[in-house]
Amino acid sequence: MRRVVVTGMGIVSPVGTGVEYAWKNIISGKSGIRKIDLFDASNFASQIAGVPVRGDKDGDFNPDLVIDPREQRKMDKSIIYGLVAVDEAMRDANLIDYDGDKRRIGVSIGSGVGGLGSISDIALELDKNGPRFVSPFFVTKAIVNMTAGYTSIKYGLQGPNISVATACATGSHSIAEAAQFIKNREADIMVCGGTEGAVVPVGLAGFAAMRALSTRNDDPVHASRPWDKNRDGFVLSEGAGILVLEEYEHAVKRGAKIYAEVAGYGLSADAYHITAPAPNGVGGARAMAAALKSAKLKPADVDYINAHGTSTGLGDVGEMVAVKKMFGKTGACMSSTKSMTGHLLGAAGAIEAIFSILAICDNIVPPTINLDDPIDEVGNFDLVPHKAKKRKVDVVLSNSFGFGGTNASIIFKRVFNREK
Numbered sequence: 001m002r003r004v005v006v007t008g009m010g011i012v013s014p015v016g017t018g019v020e021y022a023w024k025n026i027i028s029g030k031s032g033i034r035k036i037d038l039f040d041a042s043n044f045a046s047q048i049a050g051v052p053v054r055g056d057k058d059g060d061f062n063p064d065l066v067i068d069p070r071e072q073r074k075m076d077k078s079i080i081y082g083l084v085a086v087d088e089a090m091r092d093a094n095l096i097d098y099d100g101d102k103r104r105i106g107v108s109i110g111s112g113v114g115g116l117g118s119i120s121d122i123a124l125e126l127d128k129n130g131p132r133f134v135s136p137f138f139v140t141k142a143i144v145n146m147t148a149g150y151t152s153i154k155y156g157l158q159g160p161n162i163s164v165a166t167a168c169a170t171g172s173h174s175i176a177e178a179a180q181f182i183k184n185r186e187a188d189i190m191v192c193g194g195t196e197g198a199v200v201p202v203g204l205a206g207f208a209a210m211r212a213l214s215t216r217n218d219d220p221v222h223a224s225r226p227w228d229k230n231r232d233g234f235v236l237s238e239g240a241g242i243l244v245l246e247e248y249e250h251a252v253k254r255g256a257k258i259y260a261e262v263a264g265y266g267l268s269a270d271a272y273h274i275t276a277p278a279p280n281g282v283g284g285a286r287a288m289a290a291a292l293k294s295a296k297l298k299p300a301d302v303d304y305i306n307a308h309g310t311s312t313g314l315g316d317v318g319e320m321v322a323v324k325k326m327f328g329k330t331g332a333c334m335s336s337t338k339s340m341t342g343h344l345l346g347a348a349g350a351i352e353a354i355f356s357i358l359a360i361c362d363n364i365v366p367p368t369i370n371l372d373d374p375i376d377e378v379g380n381f382d383l384v385p386h387k388a389k390k391r392k393v394d395v396v397l398s399n400s401f402g403f404g405g406t407n408a409s410i411i412f413k414r415v416f417n418r419e420k
Helices: 019-027 077-092 116-129 138-142 146-155 167-183 201-209 248-253 282-295 313-327 345-362
Strands: 004-013 033-035 048-050 105-110 189-196 239-247 260-269 304-306 395-402 406-413
Touching (some): 004 248, 105 146, 167 395, 189 345, 260 282, 282 313, 282 395
């Protein structure tokens, strides 16, 4: 059986652009949530979001360093976020000048809603000025697979090229699909993850209309509060997370840096409701059980769970019930990094996969900030309130659950020597 390992990572996020900078802020418990200044949000119910900070300092988002500004005009911001994260991941994996067979390198990068802002803008333009003013780049700005397309073109990657769109589970599903291509000998390397640029008026209005968003507008840094009794919804965020996956022997042969192994993954459906999780948690529990079976591990082997943990009333309880079904006898160390990043929709699973891997690398569990008064369902689980915790971490399970009742769980583990 071919083993799949992680050899590169890249992030654009509300807590920083660049893996090192973002991780430093995560383990410091720093929130990336702030008042929206991308547009006038004063008449919206929710006026806060998690958005990458533009600038020239370390940790700031500056796409001009990666993409020609003239080319950026042809792209939705979700594509721009994705390509900046791809650049970091490719450099991290030492693949920029790769001279091997690029027919064996593929791409699996998805998005929950794709070019939502571009779709909204062109609809307004069409209504105002008519079809002659529609940009010829509209379609390629809007469709979900263009980050994958641009990536393959820029780096000459000729292997499998797909884009997953499974709402908030997109990033995790993209990683799982990429790992499968490698296991099935259809690729040796896969560039994978998720990207999202949904902090736009129509995105904010749509989620607000569902009453899904926090309205803690005067206190942004405390707005995202998973499992806290005073939570009032999730915080909409945007950015991208990209991983480079590689067949283990291939990575060893070229001397690649290896962060962790993709040990297993499980997928399931609630088959219950378009937005609400099954109240008995059975769908999420089946995804976790399938991941453990795939990894040939037991619940007691898992050292840390990076939860979906969105800070919604139904979602937090549903996930807790699901986790209890799998880990209730052993307890669990579990936290939600969304308490700091907000919810990046289709990019969330990929960014959280990176944080999960770094927990293994550094033997540190990131905190759940803003957890002042935990819900009763928490029980004996350690949700790592407020401060990161040093502990031995060899195995991490990362959950992503999406609208439509789609569930994904991925297990990463420390890479031991070949004999093991």
